[in-house]
Amino acid sequence: MTDRYLPLVDQGLTEDEVHHRVAAGLKNDPLPPLTRSVQQIFRDNLLTLFNLINLLLGGLVLITGSYKNLLFLGVVVFNTGIGIFQEIRSKRQVDKLALLSEGKINVLRGGQLSPLHQDEIVQDDLLVIGRGDQLPVDGLIRETAGMEVDESQITGESTPIIKNTDDQLVSGSVILGGKAVVQATTVGSGSFVKQLAHSAKEKRRSASQLLRIINRIIKVLTFAIIPLGAGLFISALMRGQDQNRAILGTVASMVGMIPEGLVLLTSVALAAGAFTLGRRHVLVRELPAIEALARVDVLCLDKTGTITNGKLVLEKVEAVGNQTPDQLKPILAQLVAATADDNETATAIKVALGTPNVTSSEVLPFSSGRKWSGARLATGSYVMGAPEFIFETVPAAVQQRIQTLAAQGYRVLLLAQVDALTTPRPTAPRAIGLILITDELRPRAKDTFSFFANQDVALKVISGDNPVTVASIAGRAGIDGAERLVDMSQVGTEPDYNQLVTDYNVFGRVTPQQKQSLIKAYQTAGHTVAMTGDGVNDLLALRQSDCSIAMASGSEATKSLADFVLVDSNFDAMINVLNEGRRVINNIERVASLYLIKTMYSVVLTLIFIFMSRSYPFEPIQLTPISSLMVGIPTFFLALQPNYARIADRFMKQVMEIAAPATTCVVGYIIVIMALGTQFGLSFATTSTLSVLMTGLISLNALVMVARPLNRFKIGLIAVMASLFAIIFLIFGPIFSLVSLINWQLAVIYLPLMVSVQPVFILVQEILGKRILSRIRWR
Numbered sequence: 001m002t003d004r005y006l007p008l009v010d011q012g013l014t015e016d017e018v019h020h021r022v023a024a025g026l027k028n029d030p031l032p033p034l035t036r037s038v039q040q041i042f043r044d045n046l047l048t049l050f051n052l053i054n055l056l057l058g059g060l061v062l063i064t065g066s067y068k069n070l071l072f073l074g075v076v077v078f079n080t081g082i083g084i085f086q087e088i089r090s091k092r093q094v095d096k097l098a099l100l101s102e103g104k105i106n107v108l109r110g111g112q113l114s115p116l117h118q119d120e121i122v123q124d125d126l127l128v129i130g131r132g133d134q135l136p137v138d139g140l141i142r143e144t145a146g147m148e149v150d151e152s153q154i155t156g157e158s159t160p161i162i163k164n165t166d167d168q169l170v171s172g173s174v175i176l177g178g179k180a181v182v183q184a185t186t187v188g189s190g191s192f193v194k195q196l197a198h199s200a201k202e203k204r205r206s207a208s209q210l211l212r213i214i215n216r217i218i219k220v221l222t223f224a225i226i227p228l229g230a231g232l233f234i235s236a237l238m239r240g241q242d243q244n245r246a247i248l249g250t251v252a253s254m255v256g257m258i259p260e261g262l263v264l265l266t267s268v269a270l271a272a273g274a275f276t277l278g279r280r281h282v283l284v285r286e287l288p289a290i291e292a293l294a295r296v297d298v299l300c301l302d303k304t305g306t307i308t309n310g311k312l313v314l315e316k317v318e319a320v321g322n323q324t325p326d327q328l329k330p331i332l333a334q335l336v337a338a339t340a341d342d343n344e345t346a347t348a349i350k351v352a353l354g355t356p357n358v359t360s361s362e363v364l365p366f367s368s369g370r371k372w373s374g375a376r377l378a379t380g381s382y383v384m385g386a387p388e389f390i391f392e393t394v395p396a397a398v399q400q401r402i403q404t405l406a407a408q409g410y411r412v413l414l415l416a417q418v419d420a421l422t423t424p425r426p427t428a429p430r431a432i433g434l435i436l437i438t439d440e441l442r443p444r445a446k447d448t449f450s451f452f453a454n455q456d457v458a459l460k461v462i463s464g465d466n467p468v469t470v471a472s473i474a475g476r477a478g479i480d481g482a483e484r485l486v487d488m489s490q491v492g493t494e495p496d497y498n499q500l501v502t503d504y505n506v507f508g509r510v511t512p513q514q515k516q517s518l519i520k521a522y523q524t525a526g527h528t529v530a531m532t533g534d535g536v537n538d539l540l541a542l543r544q545s546d547c548s549i550a551m552a553s554g555s556e557a558t559k560s561l562a563d564f565v566l567v568d569s570n571f572d573a574m575i576n577v578l579n580e581g582r583r584v585i586n587n588i589e590r591v592a593s594l595y596l597i598k599t600m601y602s603v604v605l606t607l608i609f610i611f612m613s614r615s616y617p618f619e620p621i622q623l624t625p626i627s628s629l630m631v632g633i634p635t636f637f638l639a640l641q642p643n644y645a646r647i648a649d650r651f652m653k654q655v656m657e658i659a660a661p662a663t664t665c666v667v668g669y670i671i672v673i674m675a676l677g678t679q680f681g682l683s684f685a686t687t688s689t690l691s692v693l694m695t696g697l698i699s700l701n702a703l704v705m706v707a708r709p710l711n712r713f714k715i716g717l718i719a720v721m722a723s724l725f726a727i728i729f730l731i732f733g734p735i736f737s738l739v740s741l742i743n744w745q746l747a748v749i750y751l752p753l754m755v756s757v758q759p760v761f762i763l764v765q766e767i768l769g770k771r772i773l774s775r776i777r778w779r
């Protein structure tokens with residue numbers, strides 16, 4: 001590194017040097033965007049397979065000259081427009097929140113320390129970084145009193161690595177303890193983190209379960225639509241059918257098979273969910289995470305920032321040995337000043353005791369894995385931290401006093417003098433004082449946790465603090481099972497995590513690796529687990545969880561990893577997140593059956609009419625009233641209704657309970673209509689009109705079932721759709737190629753059919769649902 005320019009460690013680059021590097025392109029890149037660009041949104045919504053098929057079908061309709069049958073393209077354009085609008089609206093909200101939650105890096109320039117966004121950093125800038133920071137560039141440590149770093153994204157191991165002056169750091173590294181001045185050596189596309197594409201983020205989350213099921217359905221349909229359509233067209237021509245009639249029948253069958261609105265509605269609902277949460281100051285980093293949280297049944301809480309408000313206060317220092325509290329306070333103040341820690345505990349001590357000027361020849365900053373910090377002072381070496389991690393066996397008298405204080409709700413740390421700062425435990429520790437820290441409950445903690453308990457979400461507390469203290473606070477917060485606590489420092493090196501998660505609800509003195517293992521054990525037991533956290537000690541657990549939530553006040557590393565960032569650092573907002581996720585998923589699962597009814601009966605009718613002598617029963621335009629009034633419009637409103645029940649994971653079963661009976665009824669009634677048409681010599685226009693009428697009425701019955709439980713809004717919505725459907729027949733029939741139903745001879749046929757729809761639908765559903773579908777194991 002002898003040929004590298006080395007700016008003065010207390011000055012940094014000058015303004016001219018910064019401008020020169022910017023002009024030379026030696027500037028860092030911004031964080032990768034969380035959302036797609038507007039151009040990508042347009043491209044991905046417009047250039048789809050189904051849009052291509054619809055355009056080809058529109059071209060075939062043009063050949064017939066029946067231009068009104070192109071109306072289905074208008075519906076496609078309208079749906080696509082809604083999808084684009086919703087996603088762009090959601091993108092703007094998410095981007096705005098992402099900017100608010102994005103942290104800054106302290107950069108030394110011209111002797112002044114300034115917080116800058118990572119894309120303002122240039123090569124050779126001096127960055128002043130500390131615990132919880134995530135390095136955005138590759139760098140060289142110019143000055144440090146000792147620092148621990150997590151380089152797990154490179155090594156695959158989460159073991160902290162000690163770094164000293166002149167050591168190299170790679171971008172994406174997380175600072176676990178200590179402070180340093182780091183010179184940026186590689187910025188932009190050449191840095192390690194750029195090559196990984198996004199900081200410490202691990203792309204472990206797949207697409208949402210709901211979208212995965214829907215995409216599987218669409219994949220099957222993709223292979224079925226074209227051969228079925230081709231078969232129907234060839235069959236019609238071979239029977240001597242008019243070419244235009246064959247084209248219109250084929251187009252109607254293929255349009256009916258495409259559930260284009262289902263994918264759109266799911267994407268729009270998730271995007272709208274992200275927008276709604278954004279307005280409540282919750283940043284959604286991945287849309288599938290909304291669904292993941294909706295399925296959560298175990299929520300693991302870190303005490304600080306979730307149960308408590310995170311503002312620690314040094315209550316008092318209690319002497320253990322011969323020294324008085326007044327003698328211990330200067331030692332404690334010097335120790336915290338020497339380690340230069342900036343965590344919540346250190347900050348509370350600095351506020352209470354001040355920050356004296358002190359130099360130390362040896363420093364071990366606080367580590368969440370080691371759980372203590374230490375420094376060599378003029379009067380000897382001292383450590384501060386969790387007693388269980390300083391002593392092999394905590395002295396009985398000290399342990400008893402700690403338990404008494406912890407039961408009173410104090411967070412108790414030990415101040416000890418040692419012979420040497422060795423790891424993992426210091427050499428020959430001697431307790432000299434107890435440090436009593438208090439942490440208040442958040443104002444609405446009880447209400448929030450009560451809500452989750454009522455929603456069948458089990459609450460578990462996983463903390464690095466004393467288990468008695470944690471259990472006391474959890475009990476005050478109204479968390480069930482707070483008395484079932486365990487000290488994870490006493491469970492040995494290879495505990496049975498599966499048994500631990502069965503037996504206990506509160507886990508204290510937990511190391512980062514143990515947090516991860518506990519999350520994994522809950523998942524092994526079949527639970528969907530969410531984890532909250534705000535510090536680097538939570539990183540491993542957040543990565544392991546099915547859904548991760550971070551506070552905006554937490555470390556940059558934590559925020560870059562989490563699926564949700566609470567911009568106001570207010571855990572009460574999680575109520576909105578859970579409700580929004582459940583609303584989206586429950587409603588989509590319910591309305592999906594309406595889309596698949598059309599798809600299913602179109603596929604079945606196509607197969608039947610390939611072998612029948614009559615024409616396919618619909619023209620493209622005749623499907624528009626059904627698609628719009630019985631599916632598209634009502635499902636859009638129903639998808640926005642409150643529905644906060646726990647996710648049941650029965651998508652296909654729920655769909656088939658409605659779609660299969662409805663499809664059976666539609667196919668059955670159309671076959672009856674075809675038979676009546678043959679018997680009474682009815683024209684195609686008449687039979688197709690009756691087919692639209694009966695299909696619409698069956699779809700209306702399905703809509704009523706999907707809308708349950710009914711309320712005034714839903715009843716009004718159904719009434720409006722039914723009225724518009726009737727108006728189309730009475731007034732706008734010619735536009736949709738429908739004959740007039742004001743004909744008493746025709747009424748003799750359709751009135752009995754209309755009256756029979758509801759009882760027949762209920763009967764078919766009873767037979768299919770309880771005797772056949774209930775025996776099938778849906779996945």
